[in-house]
Amino acid sequence: MKEKINFGIGFVTGRPNVCRIINNYYKNMLDQIKKYGKDVELTIFILFDTSYQSGRREEFYHIIPEVYKDINIVYITPEDIQEEIKKLVARENMNYNDMNFFLGHGHAKGRNTVMYYALKHKMDYLLFWDDDEYPVAVLNNNGKIDWQKQDNILKHLNFMDEEQADVTIGYHCGYISPIPYIDYTEDFGEQDMKEFIEVVSNDIISWESIREKMNNNNGVTFARKDLADGKGAYEIESDGVGKWVAGSTLCLRFTNNGEKIPAFYNPPLARGEDTFFSTLLGDSKIVRIPVYHFHDGFLKYTEIMEGNFPKKLRKINVREENVKSRFLKATMGWIKYKPLLMYIKNKETYKKNIEETIEKLEDTVPKLNKVFFDDCFTAVLHELEKYDREVEKHYEEYLKTNRIWETLKKNMGIVK
Numbered sequence: 001m002k003e004k005i006n007f008g009i010g011f012v013t014g015r016p017n018v019c020r021i022i023n024n025y026y027k028n029m030l031d032q033i034k035k036y037g038k039d040v041e042l043t044i045f046i047l048f049d050t051s052y053q054s055g056r057r058e059e060f061y062h063i064i065p066e067v068y069k070d071i072n073i074v075y076i077t078p079e080d081i082q083e084e085i086k087k088l089v090a091r092e093n094m095n096y097n098d099m100n101f102f103l104g105h106g107h108a109k110g111r112n113t114v115m116y117y118a119l120k121h122k123m124d125y126l127l128f129w130d131d132d133e134y135p136v137a138v139l140n141n142n143g144k145i146d147w148q149k150q151d152n153i154l155k156h157l158n159f160m161d162e163e164q165a166d167v168t169i170g171y172h173c174g175y176i177s178p179i180p181y182i183d184y185t186e187d188f189g190e191q192d193m194k195e196f197i198e199v200v201s202n203d204i205i206s207w208e209s210i211r212e213k214m215n216n217n218n219g220v221t222f223a224r225k226d227l228a229d230g231k232g233a234y235e236i237e238s239d240g241v242g243k244w245v246a247g248s249t250l251c252l253r254f255t256n257n258g259e260k261i262p263a264f265y266n267p268p269l270a271r272g273e274d275t276f277f278s279t280l281l282g283d284s285k286i287v288r289i290p291v292y293h294f295h296d297g298f299l300k301y302t303e304i305m306e307g308n309f310p311k312k313l314r315k316i317n318v319r320e321e322n323v324k325s326r327f328l329k330a331t332m333g334w335i336k337y338k339p340l341l342m343y344i345k346n347k348e349t350y351k352k353n354i355e356e357t358i359e360k361l362e363d364t365v366p367k368l369n370k371v372f373f374d375d376c377f378t379a380v381l382h383e384l385e386k387y388d389r390e391v392e393k394h395y396e397e398y399l400k401t402n403r404i405w406e407t408l409k410k411n412m413g414i415v416k
Contacts, residue, residue: 085100129249
């Protein structure tokens with residue numbers, strides 16, 4: 001029996017906020033593994049992309065010295081990736097173009113790169129943790145806000161043991177989507193918002209969930225008390241297309257060398273990497289576990305990391321600084337993977353469905369532009385039409401990504 005468990009935490013990040021997360025929660029991480037009762041060694045993988053917010057490279061190195069005492073920190077730099085690609089081509093007989101396609105920066109490529117490094121460093125588990133999430137739950141106690149700390153690492157370890165899962169996925173609370181609060185007017189009413197959300201909707205975002213939060217809770221998702229208390233794990237079954245998970249508080253088992261862990265893919269400059277990952281989990285056991293991350297989707301509550309918990313969570317209005325750009329960027333990311341998701345779900349009805357989607361967006365975009373007093377959302381329609389034209393190409397890339405992943409693991413001697 002193996003004596004030591006290697007637990008990896010993966011940050012695929014473009015924001016220096018990741019350093020604040022690590023600096024503020026490293027003691028909590030170590031306390032959690034002490035509770036586990038087995039010898040656990042923590043390794044944090046940091047793959048940073050300075051192009052995301054035009055940040056400076058040195059900003060990602062602001063981790064305090066105390067962290068290094070008991071936690072391994074592995075930075076994955078652009079130079080590291082290029083060097084690794086050369087080694088894989090020379091030593092493992094991998095194709096150079098395939099490796100450049102698979103490893104690197106971006107939502108999916110970044111996750112694939114961290115997975116590769118986790119296997120290389122012989123991790124038993126890998127927990128993906130986003131750079132705008134904190135391991136706390138916010139609860140609505142009869143109109144009063146309560147906060148409850150969450151043992152995110154410990155819960156994944158315990159339920160991996162109990163359920164013998166290949167993948168465990170927790171819950172999110174807080175501002176789980178970057179959709180700001182919009183006051184309805186004659187020019188843009190609730191029906192218009194419904195139509196827009198239905199156009200960009202996916203396995204995570206739906207009109208029903210958005211409407212309830214906007215109308216009742218200032219756009220906030222509150223945690224359920226039973227789940228925050230660690231009760232209520234269940235296995236996720238396939239709906240015929242996928243076993244749907246999100247990209248963070250997502251833990252992967254590598255004790256079987258990642259045999260049942262697919263690769264991530266997203267169309268160029270799109271999101272959806274967790275969505276397409278989910279469509280390939282048919283043979284894997286996926287368990288939804290009762291643990292929360294608070295999603296600070298607009299980075300308005302970073303003081304939570306210092307233990308300063310707000311007594312009220314307010315509406316994030318469209319007029320606030322950076323809110324429009326964040327919302328537009330997210331919408332563009334969603335719309336660019338909408339065609340491929342629709343294509344995977346049903347190729348036979350795809351043409352009819354995408355034409356209806358384009359028509360709805362043509363109707364909604366001019367009204368949404370009025371909300372923001374410019375034509376910025378017109379680009380969303382143009383991108384949907386563009387990615388519709390390229391959907392078959394993206395489908396081939398989606399398949400290609402996992403062929404490369406399987407070949408890579410075989411050539412490395414990880415799987416037979």
